[in-house]
Amino acid sequence: MTAKIVCWNKKGESVFDTARKTISWPIFGVIITMAVLAFVLIISSYTQKVVEIPLELQAEIIASRFIGAPECFAYQDSQTNRVYPGVIDAQKLTQERLDSCYRTASEKGFKEYNFELVVGDQHLLTNNYFNKVDIDISQGILVKQGAEMKPTQLIIHVQRRI
């Protein structure tokens, strides 16, 4: 048989009744606050995830300038000024041209999209590319060298952020 010790106050209330409420409410408050915060964080991150634009789509849109813009590598007929998207001018395939076409901020540019372009054995890198490849994009292109048009593959290694 075990002895049960119960303390009573002057009004005959158990001190454990009062103590139970006093202790349980702060604990309950902390747990509820944490649960509400967790709930808000989960919903916020879910909302962000739902509206996020896929990495591949963003990378392809940004990289489309390399073969579409005459300020980058796209061939432009000097007589008619017509631009040929998908046709790369071999004379434009230089590091200086890439630097003027796409250059991220020197300090925080590593947080942006950076690219390595591979055409044949030529490798061109944007200023904050550090060989961390997230995805690869491959596109069939034509390289114009003099009067000759040569079909080849442009491989773009994409670095999202470091």
Added chain:
Amino acid sequence: MNKKAVSIVLMIFEVLAVISIIAITITFAKKAGESETAVKNVIASDISLMVNTLLSVPGDAVVQYPLIEGATKYVILLQQDHVSVWLQTENQDKQSIQTFFLPSPYHAEGAIEAKEFWCLEKKAKSIILRECLPEERVSVSP
């Protein structure tokens, strides 16, 4: 107060506490679900990608941003290397910013405030954000 009265007061307090916790949770969830921040981020990303798309288009072009509900409450500012979006009713320090990088001869500019139809125009080496002209407007929502 006798013991019975104390327990009734405590019970009422507990019920009120539970109701207020439920109300606070629902309010937070609703705010997070209808997050203006997410909408501002999406608008900024979309416009940045539209700028990138226009860069690869030979010649001039005009593109209208798809109609969105409550479009008139946003302020959008396009600058040389970024686009900022914020609500008219809030401070500019709550803006969403999306950066982009233009090839050297290009420049980007323009602003939209309390306008329903937003257009991005590529004209020679300029990219301009402005209200769509009446003949450019397409009234189909996505």
